[in-house]
Amino acid sequence: MKFRDGMWLVKEGIRVEYAEEVYEITKTERGVSLLCPTRKILNRGDTLNRSTVTLDIEAEIDGVISVEATHWDGARRPGPNFDLYPDGKPAVEPKITESEKGTTLTSGSIGATISGKEHNFDIRFHSADGSSKELTSLLARSVALAYTPAFNNENVTEDMRSIKHYMLTQTSLGVGETIHGLGERFGAFNKVGQSVQLWNADGGTSSDQAYKNVSFWLSSKGYGVFIDTPGKVDLEVGSERSSRVQTSVEGQRLKWYIIYGPSPKEVLTRYSILTGKPNSVPAWSYGLWLSTSFTTDYDEKTVNHFLEGMRDRDITVDVFHFDCFWMRGFRWTDFVFDPEKFPDPKAQIARLKASGLVKKVCVWINPYLAQAGEAFRAAAEKGYLVKRKNGDVWQWDQWQAGMGLVDFTNPDACRWYAECLNKLFDMGVDAIKTDFGERIPSADVVWHDKDADPERMHNFYAFLYNKVVYEALQARYGKNEAVLYARAACAGTQRFPLQWGGDCESTPEALGESVRGGLSLGLSGFAFWSVDIGGFEGSPPPWIYKRWVAMGLLCSHSRLHGSSSYRVPWTIDGDDRSEEGCSRTLAKWTALKTRLMPYLFAQAQTAVKTGIPLSLRAMCLEFPNDPTAWYLDRQFMVGDSLLAAPVFEESGEVEFYLPKGKWTSFFTNEVKAGPGWFKEKHGFGTLPLYVRENTVLVLGSRTAKGAVYDYLDGAEVCLYQVQKGAKAELVDAEDKRVGTLEVGDDGKVKGTEVLKGKWKVSETGRDLEGDAAVSIEDLS
The missing domain is CATH 2.60.40.1180 (Golgi alpha-mannosidase II)
Known part of the structure; x- marks a missing residue:
């Protein structure tokens, strides 16, 4: 969101009040608290009828300092909040020193120095490991509160119900500095010059929307910034002021952490201490996954035909995935196999594994429950679905007719959902594709947890949804045997691997988009990532399919999946059995990944310990x-x-x-x-x-x-x-x-x-x- 019209003018309809000086510095238990009026205080009268911003700057852990800007401290602090330091918070000894430069707070290898000059606003973040490297800074007109619509009479703030209030900060952007991450983003790899909104959306891979918005960015100058809110965040990365990264949120507070490396790997490792490290995934998950695709028609005979065809072409499939239509139409997700197509799913899965054609089985689910399905009725009766403000179950007809949304802020709903999953595990299902989780309402909605703010829940829902499913898998199969194929994510969801890149087209441009998405997500703390090999939408020409196979088998995880067409190789090129045909190409790349397993599995151990990506690694x-x-x-x-x-x-x-x-x-x-x-x-x-x-x-x-x-x-x-x-x-x-x-x-x-x-x-x-x-x- 932009607040100015160029350098000199404020944007029409917006009122901005900037912190103009550091008036007072108070030492606190973990750092300093700065009182920053929005005009320079030259006499006593200047303290009247004037807003202030409080900046709390605190030592967090070695190499990490937090900054929280607050206008009105009496505003409530709604949830949900990110689950920080899930493995415990390392101790750090804050140090505050005074010098001719000003007041310096040190947190291990990083420091923040507040200029001691009178009537000045100048805060520098720098290394404290002896290198004296300046990372970024908060300079004049870099911290502010804003209102829209603008007003001239302060009395109108008596009633804030029709006024929006924002907090914003602008960190300096150095010459030649590049910015990366912010989740799985499919546009330009370097985010400088972009306006980025962190708001999960089902937008495919060819837009500026993202399934996985992660409020963390990495700088080429050896630091990163984690924005500590799961709600909507707007960033202007050198796009409002070309020399600054602007972060803004609606509300009275904005908190972020600056994380020093100096190397980008060290930045990611410290970020993973904050938000959580990826868990390990089992060896079988690295093999080739074959999907039924989305809207295709299939039954047990079709599945066996595909797997037998793969075996006959010397292509080993480790996991078979049943996409949406393992359930009946209009009934997703009711956890019930279509009785006409799969009359005895437990026996079918057992036969499938006993045949040696596949090791494991995965099925598709999502948290949207269609009104016609058995699960909807059970969940609605027990109060497990999100409600509207008038008490109705929140429903709409997008995706599934009359669908409701599972309320994962309700512990009983979480247990019920896990019980539904356990019935699938009883049938022999080993892994779960947790699709969707982006279209989460933020208006006319009430959560079971009365402290849950609807806007903050929009992105954070992905964390809760995937956590419930992942922990159900862990409870059944063991800590390091759980595997998801998740689409939606936010900061912290890297703890529940793995994620895939969503709906891409069957084009070389979409292949490029997917590579950029995987690189950006890897720089956001996610160790494991996959993509729909061949592209999801459309039918790939043979050459695109084969090029995508090569890239896809070098991802940490590899799945053949499409929309309305199958992805077994012989359907792509009329069963060309030559060395350059689709079948031989897939066989060779699958065999190569198999040979690389000793290397990949060892590298994965390092990835989960440090929070760096296995592949795609920038x-x-x-x-x-x-x-x-x-x-x-x-x-x-x-x-x-x-x-x-x-x-x-x-x-x-x-x-x-x-x-x-x-x-x-x-x-x-x-x-x-x-x-x-x-x-x-x-x-x-x-x-x-x-x-x-x-x-x-x-x-x-x-x-x-x-x-x-x-x-x-x-x-x-x-x-x-x-x-x-x-x-x-x-x-x-x-x-x-x-x-x-x-x-x-x-x-x-x-x-x-x-x-x-x-x-x-x-x-x-x-x-x-x-x-x-x-x-x-x-x-x-």
């Missing part, structure tokens, strides 16, 4: 000192050692950037030296996939099928320009660390005694014997 996380890395939105890292660049052109041509160092092609062992841009032309079995120097890459056996196998049996240990001390952690399929491989003084690998079977070490890249021929042309 290049700037690994190469923060390379300015180019902060602009790269057509490539990504898979873990810390593999660089991947999807192909967006039908010709197979692709341009990509290699940072400083030696990089080895995974497919050919050819070595390139960065930094620099390169151009290649690829067939469908490859894309630019380069291994970073000083990497010990552990690959699984070539004969392995699926994501779950003995990663140590028949492993290949591949060395890429290694030096003494290069390491690779070894984990098994149960997510247990079983050893470490390390290069010694003699250049040999130590720790191989835990490997099994016919393992080997390849000293100059991997062994290419047995690979299919590749088609890669260097166009650089």
Whole structure:
């Protein structure tokens, strides 16, 4: 939201009152409280008939300081609130010092200095680790309260019911600074110049709306900002004042945390202490997921035909997903299998698993209960649905006729919903796709929790919804065996993995949108992410399907899913069985991900401990000192050692950037030296996939099928320009660390005694014997 008309004028219809000076500094238990009048106080009379803003600046944890701007402190503090420090709050010792520069609050490695100059408003945030690096600042006209409509007579504030009140802050934006994150956003990777509204919406991937609005952004200057409100937030990222990031909310308070790194990985780790770390997910979830697609027609025979066809084409499917129409039309979500299509679902699922065609089964749900379904009647009778202010159940006909919304602020409703899920688990369902959760009403709505503010509930509903389902899965299957496929999210929802990118079109542009969305969500604290391979809307041409397969199998999780058309490969290209056909392409990329499982699973352990993404991992996380890395939105890292660049052109041509160092092609062992841009032309079995120097890459056996196998049996240990001390952690399929491989003084690998079977070490890249021929042309 913009409050000004250029630099000099206030926007028509808006009244803005800026904090003009720091009049008084009071020391508090954890920091300082600043009294900031909205005019300079030159005499006693200036203290009359004038508003003030109180700025509470407090030490939170090492490297983190909170800032809360308040106008009227008597305003109530409604819920819900983010569940901060879920694993406990680390202790920190606030330090307040006085110097010629002013008053400085230090919280471990970060400090905030309030200028001591008279009649001045100047607050600088800087490192306190010895580097003296300035991060950002609050300068003149950077903290304010605002009203709309504007008024001249203060008496009108006697009745605020027709007046909107806002709080806003503007942090300085340095020359060349870039801003990233803010959830899963499909537009430009660098947010500078954008107006961004944090308000969950079902808008697909081709708009400025987002399913996953996360109130956290990451700066290329080595800090991040977390905005501590689940309600609507408006940001002007260099788009109202080109040298500032403006944050505004409706209400009397605005609180945010500034988080220092100095590296972006350290910023994300500290952010994960605030909002929660991603949980681990089981090995089987990394394998290929096959969906029925959305509005397609299917029954047990169709499902078996698909899975048998995949097996016959040497494509291993680990998880089969039943989308919406496992239930009858007009009855979603009533948790009841369609009796005509699936007369005995428990027996069918058992037969499916016993056949060996699939390991696990997933079903689709959402929190919207159609009026015609059994679940609606039960929930309405027990008071488990959100209500209107007049006491009616809140209903509308969007999506499902007469649908109601489960009220997850009601503990009894949460227990009831978990019981419904347990009936599915009793049938053999192993994972849940938690779709929707964005269209949450904020008007004419009353929640069971009377302290819940409807606007704050809109985004936060995604957290409550996914938490209930995730914890039900954990209760049934174990702490690290729970898996969601969630669409909606807000800050903290990374604790309940995993998330996927929503409704994308079957176009190369949508593939690019999806990459940007995955990169942005990864920079918002989410470790795991997936996408609808082939695109959701429309029917992908074979070349797009195959290029999407390559990208999708390098995501942390991989699912074939569409809208009105199937995504099994033979339906895409008329069952072309050649090496460049859809089936062979899918088989090769699925097999590659299977071989990468020892590496991926070990990298995942680091991701969940630190809050950094496994894949898609933005290049700037690994190469923060390379300015180019902060602009790269057509490539990504898979873990810390593999660089991947999807192909967006039908010709197979692709341009990509290699940072400083030696990089080895995974497919050919050819070595390139960065930094620099390169151009290649690829067939469908490859894309630019380069291994970073000083990497010990552990690959699984070539004969392995699926994501779950003995990663140590028949492993290949591949060395890429290694030096003494290069390491690779070894984990098994149960997510247990079983050893470490390390290069010694003699250049040999130590720790191989835990490997099994016919393992080997390849000293100059991997062994290419047995690979299919590749088609890669260097166009650089």
